[in-house]
Amino acid sequence: MTAAAPEGQIVIGFRHERGRFLGVAIENRRPRLPPDLFQGRPAADLAPLVSRLFSICRVAQGLCALEAVERALALVVPAPVRAARRMLVAAETLLEHGGRASIDYPQLLGLAPVVAGYKQLRRALSGLEMVLFPDGDWLKPGGGRLAFDRDAWADRLAEARQAVEEAVFGGSGTDLPQSGGWLDWARPDGTPAQRLGAYLFEAGLAGFGASGALPLPPKPLRGAAEGPCYLTGPLARLWDLPEILVLRTEHGIGLLAHLMARLFEMEAVLREMEGFVRVFRDGSSLQEEAGEGSDGSVGIATVEAARGRLMHQVTLGRDGTEGAVVENHRIDAPTEWNFAPGGPLERGLIDRPTGEDPSGRLRHLVVALDPCVAYRIEAR
Amino acid sequence: MCLAIPSQIVAINGQMADVECFGQRRTISLMLMNEPVAVGDYLVIQSGSFAIEKVDAGAAAEALAFFAEALESEASQDGATSSGVQ
Numbered sequence: 001m002t003a004a005a006p007e008g009q010i011v012i013g014f015r016h017e018r019g020r021f022l023g024v025a026i027e028n029r030r031p032r033l034p035p036d037l038f039q040g041r042p043a044a045d046l047a048p049l050v051s052r053l054f055s056i057c058r059v060a061q062g063l064c065a066l067e068a069v070e071r072a073l074a075l076v077v078p079a080p081v082r083a084a085r086r087m088l089v090a091a092e093t094l095l096e097h098g099g100r101a102s103i104d105y106p107q108l109l110g111l112a113p114v115v116a117g118y119k120q121l122r123r124a125l126s127g128l129e130m131v132l133f134p135d136g137d138w139l140k141p142g143g144g145r146l147a148f149d150r151d152a153w154a155d156r157l158a159e160a161r162q163a164v165e166e167a168v169f170g171g172s173g174t175d176l177p178q179s180g181g182w183l184d185w186a187r188p189d190g191t192p193a194q195r196l197g198a199y200l201f202e203a204g205l206a207g208f209g210a211s212g213a214l215p216l217p218p219k220p221l222r223g224a225a226e227g228p229c230y231l232t233g234p235l236a237r238l239w240d241l242p243e244i245l246v247l248r249t250e251h252g253i254g255l256l257a258h259l260m261a262r263l264f265e266m267e268a269v270l271r272e273m274e275g276f277v278r279v280f281r282d283g284s285s286l287q288e289e290a291g292e293g294s295d296g297s298v299g300i301a302t303v304e305a306a307r308g309r310l311m312h313q314v315t316l317g318r319d320g321t322e323g324a325v326v327e328n329h330r331i332d333a334p335t336e337w338n339f340a341p342g343g344p345l346e347r348g349l350i351d352r353p354t355g356e357d358p359s360g361r362l363r364h365l366v367v368a369l370d371p372c373v374a375y376r377i378e379a380r
Numbered sequence: 381m382c383l384a385i386p387s388q389i390v391a392i393n394g395q396m397a398d399v400e401c402f403g404q405r406r407t408i409s410l411m412l413m414n415e416p417v418a419v420g421d422y423l424v425i426q427s428g429s430f431a432i433e434k435v436d437a438g439a440a441a442e443a444l445a446f447f448a449e450a451l452e453s454e455a456s457q458d459g460a461t462s463s464g465v466q
Contacts, residue, residue: 005404005425005428006385006401006404007383007385007425007428030383031447031451032450033450037450049442052439052442052443053383053384053443053446053447054383054384055382055384055424055435056383056384056424058382061382099426103412103427113411113412113430115411115412119412119413119414122412122414123414126433333382373382373383374427374428
């Protein structure tokens with residue numbers, strides 16, 4: 001259907017022999033943005049530009065860049081604004097997870113995407129920035145004008161929950177399986193998520209791809225090929241959830257754990273967003289992301305985006321006419337961890353059985369780790 | 381990571397559309413769009429295959445200018461392959 005995308009893609013090449021994966025290499029065939037792309041730009045322009053360029057995750061990207069700028073400028077952001085921003089990231093996370101469940105899971109099973117449910121979810125969650133920041137200044141350093149439309153918020157959330165429960169969960173979020181209930185929930189005639197669960201059990205793939213990875217710590221070390229392998233994303237975030245602990249114990253951090261973590265996170269996000277009215281009324285802030293603070297010109301911010309931890313680091317300088325301008329800017333994306341050499345993808349495949357369709361089996365793990373970019377799988 | 385270069389619709393055939401971006405033409409699906417589209421509109425494409433939202437012409441022009449600079453910078457270098465992901 002499609003020729004090469006201008007955004008490029010990552011190419012995942014694998015080797016296999018005698019029914020076992022031997023290795024995988026990931027090749028980056030995407031355009032490299034010049035490191036000085038934003039250099040000289042007014043600091044206030046960085047977040048809107050980032051949001052426009054990295055528009056698949058435009059909310060998380062924009063807000064992470066914004067918070068890095070705010071830290072560099074030592075701006076104090078009101079707690080309700082921080083809470084509202086978190087809700088926007090939550091909405092994007094819910095939408096992205098819904099996309100995996102509605103588009104990618106059916107494709108893994110050779111089925112058509114669940115169009116109606118996904119479109120309903122998109123209608124519910126798109127443009128929530130305007131519900132919270134009606135002037136459109138949600139990316140304004142220091143915080144835009146927050147004017148919370150409670151009725152609009154409640155209506156949007158009701159539609160989102162309906163879409164998720166019908167198209168993804170196959171019932172109420174409270175009915176998601178607790179320990180021991182996986183087989184009852186994973187029906188081969190249910191939603192794509194339920195069908196995928198049933199397939200994983202039937203094919204003996206519940207634990208496939210378990211890499212021994214650890215959740216990405218707050219200050220991870222890089223570059224040690226022999227060191228720990230770090231995982232970021234919904235499974236890392238829900239690592240200690242009792243239901244996930246049971247899954248990790250029974251099946252390791254394989255395909256089933258990834259699937260259920262995504263679903264549990266969707267329910268958790270829905271509840272958090274539904275409870276936002278009460279939080280906003282109290283003026284309390286929700287859990288904030290840890291940042292590195294500022295040394296006066298450098299700001300570092302992290303956001304737990306849909307696919308995992310996103311980090312922006314910005315160095316600001318002074319321009320006589322523009323005020324604070326960008327001198328340097330760097331982004332660390334979740335894909336860097338999950339698809340790194342020696343990372344969860346590679347370690348989850350080595351010496352694993354290929355089955356009769358090695359590419360198809362590998363695709364399951366790629367979807368579970370969710371690279372956020374187009375990809376192609378090649379046998380080498 | 382998350383890059384999405386706006387592509388312009390050049391032809392529509394039912395739920396499919398031909399889009400063009402920096403001289404590259406491809407066919408994508410409109411099945412996930414919640415709003416009507418027309419030839420000349422700019423779209424964000426996810427996973428190389430599905431249009432997910434429209435981009436207004438001004439924002440598209442700004443993004444395309446940035447990406448044009450990036451592609452020009454890449455073209456002046458040798459290759460672009462490496463392990464790991466940017």
